[in-house]
Amino acid sequence: MATLASRIDASVLQSLAPKVSGKKAASQAVVIAGFGAMLPKMLRYIDVTTPLRISHFLAQTAHESDGFSTSEEYASGAAYEGRADLGNTEAGDGKRFKGRGPIQLTGRSNYRQFTAWMRSIQPDCPDFERRPELVAQWPWAGWAAAFYWTTRNINKLADNDNLVAVTKVINGGRNGLDDRSRYLSKAKGIIMPLAALDVPVDDEYPTLRRGSQGEWVDRLQIALTATGFYMLSIDGDFAGGTEGAVKLFQRSRGLRVDGIAGPKTFAALSAYLPETEN
Structure with a gap:
């Protein structure tokens, strides 16, 4: 369903996330523009091309990024200091490798793995373990979310429409589940009508799905x-x-x-x- 993925852009993100005011407004505009511009290509690359996969991906990234208002965790990252499970073994790693990108890539190990994964796509990309701050910038922020999603095989969970399981893989528990659920419901309401535009028609019968009308x-x-x-x-x-x-x-x-x-x-x-x- 490449045609559906090609319709997922900044306008979809704007429809999904409540518009913010004040200092967040400028940041949200940057995130939506940067993320929206790369979604059509990126979603196809990681096979997030069905209505369910796209809806779950957008719901999770919307929650993790505070409604697309930031590409970097608000907290300092000090809470991750000494977390060997994240590869944070050197002094200062907690803050250095704080959450960045729409899925909040966290920890030295994840930054190292992201570098290797990204270089399989773009060999001349930066070394994000050496320059972790770049993961908050576009297009790297978006690709970091793609890396996390595809290497954790989250598509399979999205295919089952299992919000709890998707959330557990991304956040380790049920944190923010109500907000993620609201975003998922809203995302489906946006994506399903777009998917309905792409239904094939044979000589006798059409193909109809949620969002179709007429x-x-x-x-x-x-x-x-x-x-x-x-x-x-x-x-x-x-x-x-x-x-x-x-x-x-x-x-x-x-x-x-x-x-x-x-x-x-x-x-x-x-x-x-x-x-x-x-």
Whole structure:
């Protein structure tokens, strides 16, 4: 779904994060511009290309960066001093390798690993263990988030829509879970309609998913209701209720249960589909 990734830019970040005022405003503008400019290419590189993966990635980076207001941890980093699990074995490492980037890359070991990973993409990139302050600057800040996400295999957790598991990998627990959940819900509301613009259409049936709207959604809702198992409002809006009904129908017919009404799902519903309007 490269087309969807190409639509994820600064305007999406602006829609997701509340606009701040005062001293944070200038910083937020810099973060949104820098991060937004690199997202289309970067998301494709780390295979964050489905609606769920993109939504989880944006929700986590929004929370960790205080609504895209900073690319550097507000705290001094002194709390990480002596953390051998982070590779902080030298005096001053806590502050030197404080959290930076939209996922707050932290600790000497992570900075060293990020350098090696980044050099597989861009051999002449800086040595971030020697110059850790650069991880707060663009494009390195964004690539640091990409490094952390892909090396921890977070896509698999996002595919399961498991916010708790994603949060645990990124933050080590459930810290800020309510805020992350709010961002995730908002991100889905932004991303799903964008994804719906990319649905393929074959000669007979379209492919519809959450966010789709229009006459074909009307027909889908009518057909699901006509089976006698689902009570749906016929409103032409493919939202949560319609997605749930599609999943139940797919399970009952031995189809892939993904909540997406594609040609196979429509074919199974064909006896219940109303005629198109002329």
